[in-house]
Amino acid sequence: MTPHEIGLLRLVAQRIAGPGTATPADAVRLLGAMQAQDPTGAILSVALRTEGGTRQAVQAAYDAGEIVKSWPMRGTLHLVAAEDLPWLLPLTTPRILGGHTARLAELGLDARALGRARELAEEALSGGRSLRRADLMAVWDKGGLETTGQRGYHMLGNLSQSGVLCFGPTLDGEQAVVLIEEWIPNPRELARDEALGELATRYFLGHGPATLKDFMRWAHQLTGDARTGLTLARPALANAEVDGTEYFMAPGTPDLLSAHRAEAEGLFLLPGFDEYVLGYQNRSAVLAPEFADRIVPGGNGVFRPTVVNAGQIIGTWKQTIRTKTRTITPTPFTTFPKGVPEAIDTAYAALP
Numbered sequence: 001m002t003p004h005e006i007g008l009l010r011l012v013a014q015r016i017a018g019p020g021t022a023t024p025a026d027a028v029r030l031l032g033a034m035q036a037q038d039p040t041g042a043i044l045s046v047a048l049r050t051e052g053g054t055r056q057a058v059q060a061a062y063d064a065g066e067i068v069k070s071w072p073m074r075g076t077l078h079l080v081a082a083e084d085l086p087w088l089l090p091l092t093t094p095r096i097l098g099g100h101t102a103r104l105a106e107l108g109l110d111a112r113a114l115g116r117a118r119e120l121a122e123e124a125l126s127g128g129r130s131l132r133r134a135d136l137m138a139v140w141d142k143g144g145l146e147t148t149g150q151r152g153y154h155m156l157g158n159l160s161q162s163g164v165l166c167f168g169p170t171l172d173g174e175q176a177v178v179l180i181e182e183w184i185p186n187p188r189e190l191a192r193d194e195a196l197g198e199l200a201t202r203y204f205l206g207h208g209p210a211t212l213k214d215f216m217r218w219a220h221q222l223t224g225d226a227r228t229g230l231t232l233a234r235p236a237l238a239n240a241e242v243d244g245t246e247y248f249m250a251p252g253t254p255d256l257l258s259a260h261r262a263e264a265e266g267l268f269l270l271p272g273f274d275e276y277v278l279g280y281q282n283r284s285a286v287l288a289p290e291f292a293d294r295i296v297p298g299g300n301g302v303f304r305p306t307v308v309n310a311g312q313i314i315g316t317w318k319q320t321i322r323t324k325t326r327t328i329t330p331t332p333f334t335t336f337p338k339g340v341p342e343a344i345d346t347a348y349a350a351l352p
Contacts, residue, residue, distance in 0.1 A: 001242050006209050006285040007311025008264045013208050013253045014276060016268055016308075018260035020051035024058045025066035025081050032202030033078040033088070035278050036069050039174065041271030041305070042079055047352040048270070054352050059170050065183055069167035069175050070160045071096070074220045085166060086180065086187035091195045092220060093161040100154065107151050109158070117145055117155040118164055122179065130169055130176035196225055197232025204230075204237050207279045208249025217281035267343040268308040269317060269328075269351060277303060277313070287313045291333045307332075309340055317344070 001009070011017040014031065021027040027049040028034055036042035046067075047053035061067045068082045073092045080088060104110070109117075120143040124131060131139070133156065137147040140155065147155070156177070159165045167175035168183045190198060203215050216226040230248070238251040257264060270276055277283060277295065286308070287295070295304050295316055307315040307330055315332040328348040330341070 001209060001240050001247065003285040004311060006242070006247070008261065009209050009249060009253050009257050010207065010276065010286065011264045011268070011308075011311055012256045012260055013249060014206060014279075015049040016270070016276060017264040017266070018256055020049055020053060022051060023066070024050050024053065024061040026050075027053075028067050028079050029081040029084070030202070031206035031275055031279070032084075032199060033072060033080045034275050035273045036077045036079045038271065038273050041273055042069075044271045044352065045274050046079065048268075062175055063169045065168060068180075068183065070165075071157055072161075073218070075157075082168075082184045083186060083188045086163065086184060087190040087195050088199070089161060089163050091192065091199065095220065095222075097158065097161055100158070104154060104158070107149065107154060109151060109154060113145060114155065114158055116143070118159055120145070121159060121165060121177075125165075125177065125179045126182070128182055130171055130178045132171055132174055132176050136177050193228060193232065196221075196229035200226070200229030200233035201236050204233060204248040205250040207275065208237070208253060209240065209247035210249070210280060211245055211247055211282065214280045214282060218279055265310045267340060267347050269344065269347045270306050270308055272303040272305045274303075274306070276308065277306060286311060288333070294333055307336075307340075307344060309337070309343075314340070317348075319348075 015021055015027060021030060024046045027046050034042065034045055043055050043058045046058045047055055050057065065082050067079050068085055069077055069079050070085060070089070072078050072080060072085065072088045075096050117140055120139055121136065124136065124139045136156065137152045140147050140152060145155070156165065163180055165177050166180050166183065168178040169176055199219055200215060203218060204210055207214070212226060212230055215230065216223065219226065221229065237248045239246055239248050276286070283292070293299070295306055295313065296302065304316040305318065306313045307317055315330055315336065317328055317330040320327050320329065328344065330336070330344050
């Protein structure tokens with residue numbers, strides 16, 4: 001495999017090129033989890049991977065309880081298939097929660113305060129109710145728990161990573177907070193090693209070709225646990241070696257690329273924070289290192305939407321929305337190849 005080939009294989013593995021998944025939930029389930037800091041971009045990322053996908057279909061999956069949002073990995077918001085969240089959280093969040101201890105103490109959020117936050121949230125949400133984030137904050141303020149100075153954010157994050165709350169249905173244009181126990185009535189139950197194997201399998205099937213280090217970074221797992229997961233996942237995976245580094249993927253990914261190479265060699269407009277960029281520790285196969293700061297200026301953590309051509313990220317783009325129109329402004333890293341500006345216009349017009 002060459003770096004060029006790795007990029008093309010990832011496009012079809014992630015269902016950006018080739019056939020999309022049948023439903024939005026299937027797209028999320030395939031990748032294991034999808035980053036979701038930007039709500040609008042997350043919806044687009046899912047829609048782009050779904051056959052005939054639309055933003056409305058993704059929102060309908062939220063409302064049907066098929067897709068939920070939480071902080072399962074790296075302290076970052078992700079979308080996951082609803083039935084997966086209860087087994088994923090105990091696997092991925094203990095180290096994150098442990099790292100918050102000092103900050104919680106600074107904010108005066110001890111066990112008693114967090115327990116009170118849970119009581120108030122359960123009282124407000126029980127019976128199948130949902131609340132916008134701001135309304136839940138108001139409940140806590142009214143109950144004597146100040147939410148200023150990031151206290152509210154940390155209470156919400158702690159209760160979400162502890163398996164009490166998650167974001168579910170849409171309410172007034174945003175995913176509202178619900179109780180996991182009520183919103184996810186049929187959770188999958190996996191023992192720890194089984195969960196490690198499941199997470200590794202999902203990751204490599206949906207992101208491959210990828211390396212062990214890619215998986216460790218994505219899943220925020222220690223080396224030993226990541227190796228255990230990979231060992232359990234190996235029977236379901238194919239592997240290839242590039243410059244002494246082993247890559248893993250779904251066995252059918254090369255054939256999928258053979259069948260859809262012409263499409264994969266084409267142009268794609270991806271939203272910021274898309275898994276094609278954020279899903280790997282090493283992005284050099286699809287992004288020249290000298291241009292890395294162009295998609296996340298100053299390392300500020302805000303990833304710009306990207307222009308992908310033949311598997312390579314060659315620029316960024318932004319859109320301007322007015323009352324009746326929307327326009328795109330693409331910015332190349334150097335100069336767009338011949339035909340790319342026209343392809344950008346076509347791809348933009350076809351976005352869900």
